[in-house]
Amino acid sequence: MIVKHSRFVVFSPVLNENPNIVKNPSFISVKFRSFCSSRLTQQPKVSFTESNRSPNSLVATRVSRLSRTEAQDVLFDYLHSTRSLSFTDAEHISKNSPQYVEKLLSKINNDKDVTRSLTKFLRYNPINEFEPFLESLGLSPSELSSLLPQHLMYLSDDHVMFDNFHVLYGYGIPRTNIGNMYKEAREIFEYDYGVLALKLQAYENLSLSRNTVIKLVSCCPSLLLGSVDSKFVMVLEKLKQLGFKNDWIGGYLSGKVTYNWNRMFDTMDFLDKVGYSEEQLRSLFKTNPALVFEGSGRKVYVLFGQLLKLGLKMNEVYSLFMQNPQILSSKCANNLLQAVGFLVEIGMRMEDIGKMVSAHAELMGLSSLKRPKTVCSELKVGRDGLCQIIKDDPLKLFNLASKTKVQTNQQVVRQNPSKHLEKTAFLLGLGYVENSEEMTKALKKFRGRGDQLQERFDCLVEAGLDCNVVRNIIKHAPMVLNQSKDVIEKKIECLKNFLGYPLESVVTFPTYLCYDMERITHRFTMYAWLRERGAAKPTLTLSTILASSDARFIKYFVDIHPEGPAMWESLKKSTSS
Incomplete structure (x- = not known):
């Protein structure tokens, strides 16, 4: 007779002898899995490491593995067949509670039939x-x-908790994350039926994707x-006000960190009040997301306070952060302090220390120092x-x-104290004159290590531009190399394709x-729309479309067509959503 199960097809001649077994197919699946496990472990593959072991140690390892497998099967059978847990829940619990399985094995004699002994025990x-x-x-x-809840033994005794667990798991939150949520915010599991689902939906209603909500509530239950x-x-x-999409935040959330949203907002508000423009804040957060996410902004207050104590003026501190945004990262901030x-x-x-920080902040951020006593x-x-x-x-x-030498050529460091030797060498290759005023200005304009700047330069050459042409481009627009290689490649592909x-x-x-990709796609999509309707010239230059102010662009590329304003609003809404 053949018995079909959701995961197995088993030929069983014994069913005719015991037709009641058909009523309990999970029993067959457990026995079948146990049978397969025993067959697989009867003829194990011997690895090179095992070949060096004694036969007795191989047998001991094999029995231990077999005992654990059989114990897992018995626990599965108990949870699924006896306690009526779903197949998925029973299987996950039995296979992912190794310490408890070991505890069960300690209750019986492992030398005897584990399946029979443990089944009898349970x-x-x-x-x-x-x-x-x-x-x-x-x-x-x-x-x-x-x-562990007091005075309860069975999961069915706390069906409210178990229902909320299934809501979280069904939403897509990994079980291991749910464990942390149970530990950090146990009240979540006490909600009445339907309440938890509504709370998750409330965050999706903020225009957050489900993946972002999953990350969000996993690290901040x-x-x-x-x-x-x-x-x-x-x-x-x-x-959002600074131009970031709502799901941008999801890319920087970590399950290993707890976030303080109150302090995070205060940090952003603080930077706003002390004089950063929206453009400066956007640039700062883009180049250094750690400013917002690492320590929920605590480093900003610590650094600002320390630098002001050293006698730096407020505008000097702003300038320092803008020229060296990386010093706000956790590692660099710690090194600087x-x-x-x-x-x-x-x-x-303090006055002399302040001067050193102003002149050498980047090196201080990169250097991990020995103790003064050691030096x-x-x-x-x-x-x-x-x-x-x-x-x-x-x-x-x-x-x-x-502790590690930041520079290898002291003379070059003296000439360019705030930058790496590799960056100086790269700029010399572009044609800048060593120790010149032009070189000093260039060192402030270019962000990144010398090898990163070279990688971005090579990216433009590999795209098909002549090396000398790229040098001229960089001379006229140094900020081109302040973007990552991936961003440059993306913009070149967009330009051509x-x-x-x-x-x-x-x-x-x-x-x-x-220019950022949002401005490029918005304006050129609008221009293409006008061109299709014969309302714009077919061969306008890049600068005509991109370099004009927002007001001028709307006047000549939006209001020029009766349906233009509606189309423009539609483009902006599609991006924000």
Whole structure:
């Protein structure tokens, strides 16, 4: 007789002897899986490492593996057949609670038939189902004691919790993330039927994709407590005001971090109030998302406060951050603060430390320093002597105290103290004169390491432009190389394949590569729409379409057609959605 199951087709001649088994197909699936496991383990493949083991150790390993597999099968059968959990839940719990399976095996004699012994044990000793369930959600056994519900043994005893678990899992949240949510915000699992689904939908109603909501509530389960978090909405609105799409935030969320939306908004508001324009904030957040997401903005306050204590004026601090946005990243900020602490410890005056930070912020951010005591011991000088050495030549700080040498050529570093040797070499290759005023200005304009700048330069050459032509482009529009290689490639592909312009168009208008993709697609889609209706000339230059102000573009490319304003609004809405 053949019995069909959702996962197996089993030929079983014994069914005629026991027709009641047909009523319980899960029993067949469990036995069949156990049968397959035993067959597979009877003739194991011996790896090179196993060939060096003794026969006894191989047998011990094989029995242990077989015992665990059989115990998992028995636990599955118990949960699915006896306790009526769904096939999926029972299977996941039995296969993802190894500590609890080991605990069950300790209750019986492993030398005997594990399946029979453990089945008999479970028949007379019902288990606390919350233990393997919570372990299968990624929680460690050491965490369970405080999380296990009091006076309950069966998952069905807390059907509200179990229903909410299924809502989260059905929404797409991984089980291991649900375990963390259970630990961090247990109240979520106490909602009445339908409430949790509405709370998840409320965040989708903020124009967030389901994937972003999943990331969001996984790392910040407290967002599902109460109504929609007002501070989170304010952060979202602020980012939207700066031109970021709502789902941009999803790309930087990490399940390993807890976010403080209140402090994050205060940080953004603080930067706004101290004088950053929207354009500056947009540039700052694009180049350094860690400013918003790492520590929820705490580093901004710490750095601002420390730099102001050193005597820097507010506008000097703004300029420092804009020229070196990477110093707000967690690693660079820590290095910078460590360097300030080093100089304070050796007795340098605050005024002198402030001057060093103004001149060498980038190097300070890149350098992890030794302890002053270690440096003094290596040089056989006291702290006053070390302080005098660094005052006489500030770059000695990095040569003498850095754990890893930031520069290898001290002379080149002296000439260009705020930039890497590789960046200087790259600029020399472009034709800049060493130690000139033009070189000094160029070092401030170009962002990134020398190897990154070279990679972006090569990207333009590989696209089909002559090397000398690219040099001229960079001379006229240095900001082209302040974008990543991927962004440059994307804009070149858009120019040729979407806009239909030849690559040589960037030679006469290199700043095309500096406009953001939203402006490019909006304006050229509008222009193409007008051209199809005979309302625009067929061969307008890139600069005519992109370089004009918003007001001028609307006047000559939107209002020129009766349906133009409606089309323009439609384009902007499609992007924001």
